[in-house]
Amino acid sequence: MGSVATNPVASGRLLRVGVLAAVLSASANGLVLASASSLLGEVVIPPEGVVTFGQVVGASVAGAVGAAAIFAGICRFTRRPIRIFWGAATVGLLLSFLPIALAGATGSSAGTLGRKAQVASRRLWIWRGT
Secondary structure (H helix, E strand, O other), rough: OOOOOOOOOOOOHHHHHHHHHHHHHHHHHOOOOHHHHHHOOEEEEEEEEEEEHHHHHHHHHHHHHHHHHHHHHHHHOOOOHHHHHHHHHHHHHHHHHHHHHHOOOOOOHHHHHHHHHHHHOOHHHHOOOO
């Protein structure tokens, strides 16, 4: 089965946007963690402990790379990739709140982690222009 996309996305452009999303995501989420840590104290998720900058950057980059890969797959097999990606991203955003609840994070830690997920949802504007 071949590609059904009527307007394929250039892989070079997708790579550039994916890298940009990873850098912006890691930067924004690092700033949220730094701000929350300085204003509210350490962000703690039981039982592992304090959330580190490395964990935040790693998770941010992994999320951006995953989103770019999902978007590439959607573009390859659908006629309306942006609409479908928005749906997939919405489901992903809702699922991103589940670990916060399951980890038992409360108070400022839960608020900071929830804010991180909201920042991630705002990054979706990058894809809208493709």
